[in-house]
Amino acid sequence: MKICVHNIKCDIDNTGDRVIDLAAKKAGISKDSVLTWRLLKKSIDARDKTDIKFVYSALLEIPRGIRFKNHKDVKVYLEPTVSELQIGNVKLQDRPVIIGSGPCGLFASLLLARYGFCPILIEKGGSIEERTAKVKHYWDTDELDENCNVQFGEGGAGTFSDGKLTTGITDPWCDFVLKQFVQYGAPEEIMIDAKPHIGTDRLRETVVNIRNDIIRMGGTVLFNTQMQDVSFHNGSVQKITTNDAVIPCEVLVLALGHSARETFQMLLSKGVPMIQKPMSVGVRVEHHQSMINEARYGSFASKLPPADYKLSSKVNGRGVYSFCMCPGGVVVGAASEKNTIVTNGMSYYARDLKNANAALVVSVGPADYPSEHPLAGVEYQRMLEQAAFIAGSGKAPAQRIKDFFEGKPTCRFGSVIPSYTQGVTPGSMEDCLPEYI
Numbered sequence: 300m301k302i303c304v305h306n307i308k309c310d311i312d313n314t315g316d317r318v319i320d321l322a323a324k325k326a327g328i329s330k331d332s333v334l335t336w337r338l339l340k341k342s343i344d345a346r347d348k349t350d351i352k353f354v355y356s357a358l359l360e361i362p363r364g365i366r367f368k369n370h371k372d373v374k375v376y377l378e379p380t381v382s383e384l385q386i387g388n389v390k391l392q393d394r395p396v397i398i399g400s401g402p403c404g405l406f407a408s409l410l411l412a413r414y415g416f417c418p419i420l421i422e423k424g425g426s427i428e429e430r431t432a433k434v435k436h437y438w439d440t441d442e443l444d445e446n447c448n449v450q451f452g453e454g455g456a457g458t459f460s461d462g463k464l465t466t467g468i469t470d471p472w473c474d475f476v477l478k479q480f481v482q483y484g485a486p487e488e489i490m491i492d493a494k495p496h497i498g499t500d501r502l503r504e505t506v507v508n509i510r511n512d513i514i515r516m517g518g519t520v521l522f523n524t525q526m527q528d529v530s531f532h533n534g535s536v537q538k539i540t541t542n543d544a545v546i547p548c549e550v551l552v553l554a555l556g557h558s559a560r561e562t563f564q565m566l567l568s569k570g571v572p573m574i575q576k577p578m579s580v581g582v583r584v585e586h587h588q589s590m591i592n593e594a595r596y597g598s599f600a601s602k603l604p605p606a607d608y609k610l611s612s613k614v615n616g617r618g619v620y621s622f623c624m625c626p627g628g629v630v631v632g633a634a635s636e637k638n639t640i641v642t643n644g645m646s647y648y649a650r651d652l653k654n655a656n657a658a659l660v661v662s663v664g665p666a667d668y669p670s671e672h673p674l675a676g677v678e679y680q681r682m683l684e685q686a687a688f689i690a691g692s693g694k695a696p697a698q699r700i701k702d703f704f705e706g707k708p709t710c711r712f713g714s715v716i717p718s719y720t721q722g723v724t725p726g727s728m729e730d731c732l733p734e735y736i
């Protein structure tokens with residue numbers, strides 16, 4: 300029989316032995332009666348900076364019939380199960396086609412390949428190897444490839460990011476996804492960390508391994524191939540046209556992500572229904588990582604991994620929150636169109652750079668967009684991205700937070716030197732962001 304023991308609090312210097320001692324004690328059983336055990340989750344409780352603890356959940360296998368304590372933190376363990384995938388019984392004429400090799404398209408292709416459907420995965424950007432070189436070239440020279448950049452290419456929009464594997468939802472498929480990552484080379488610790496993170500470096504290796512397995516199982520992966528048209532017959536998909544070929548298909552998965560502006564436009568022109576949606580926009584804020592460590596962990600800072608934070612508030616009816624905080628990371632150029640500025644946070648597995656950064660964003664919605672056109676939100680994004688380019692004279696506009704609060708433009712920076720890959724222009728956020736942001 301397996302039981303779960305939650306909320307096991309240990310001093311941060313304690314080892315695994317202490318965890319099993321405390322788990323057995325909490326469950327009211329003798330440690331000697333535990334047949335096997337492993338950690339299920341690990342997090343840090345830093346609410347009291349004078350007494351920071353690791354908090355564990357552990358899975359204990361004990362002989363059937365052993366009585367354990369009736370306690371809110373001790374439960375019989377139920378293996379998380381994902382619902383069986385329903386396989387159709389009509390033979391497909393053509394191989395399924397998946398557009399986009401971000402997490403959505405990659406996992407769709409992986410599962411289809413495992414079930415023997417030999418999918419065709421189409422990606423307008425390059426492979427990780429080619430893409431990494433193109434992104435570096437962009438960061439070094441400002442020369443952008445509009446089809447292969449931080450947003451487009453193998454691995455999708457999160458590839459040059461922090462590699463955070465967290466989500467706000469609770470679903471047995473989350474565990475499934477993490478297991479696949481481990482199978483394809485991610486460190487095993489992601490299975491127990493409350494905030495799993497693999498960094499852009501480990502993420503790229505994992506994505507390449509997934510791609511190679513899709514190919515090994517009979518799938519085809521086409522890079523530098525953009526779906527440019529889709530044809531329907533009697534309300535069903537009949538074929539797609541890429542820059543290279545016409546591909547017949549009756550099952551088409553659109554895993555396009557948030558930034559496929561040209562493709563949204565093409566689909567709209569074909570009569571695919573679309574509605575406006577709200578989003579959040581804002582800035583990246585940077586601080587010294589040491590300051591965040593000190594603020595979160597006090598005197599324990601040197602013994603713990605780089606700290607993160609999460610803030611949220613509501614101002615004038617709008618959500619304002621931090622997002623994608625990157626401890627020990629760097630702010631990178633992430634534009635997908637020329638003459639625009641888009642920033643993103645990125646970190647490596649080690650998270651050991653001097654600055655921490657986070658997105659600080661404000662919710663916006665259809666009422667803020669320039670028209671009622673379904674793609675007016677895209678137009679709104681583009682206006683902000685172009686305004687930032689102009690305000691920074693081609694570099695990212697940046698302002699000290701102190702100056703922002705005092706309502707004056709920044710002339711020179713203080714001790715925090717912006718890490719942005721292509722350089723910043725000191726100035727005022729007022730020059731590119733609407734007052735409400």
Ligand SMILES: Cc1cc2nc3c(=O)[nH]c(=O)nc-3n(C[C@H](O)[C@H](O)[C@H](O)COP(=O)(O)OP(=O)(O)OC[C@H]3O[C@@H](n4cnc5c(N)ncnc54)[C@H](O)[C@@H]3O)c2cc1C
Pocket residue numbers: 398399400401402403404405421422423424449450451452453454455456457458459460461462463464465524525526527554555556557558559562623633642643644
């Ligand atoms: C800069 C950035 C950083 C992020 N960091 C994180 C993070 O650390 N952790 C996290 O959980 N989430 C992060 N996110 C969010 C996460 O990346 C997205 O939620 C996720 O990528 C969405 O996955 P997706 O597969 O739906 O789309 P995407 O990842 O956007 O992938 C879509 C793919 O489709 C391709 N494509 C589009 N149109 C076509 C076409 N016509 N033909 C062929 N190919 C096409 C694109 O090139 C792209 O590669 C980040 C997002 C961004 C933009």
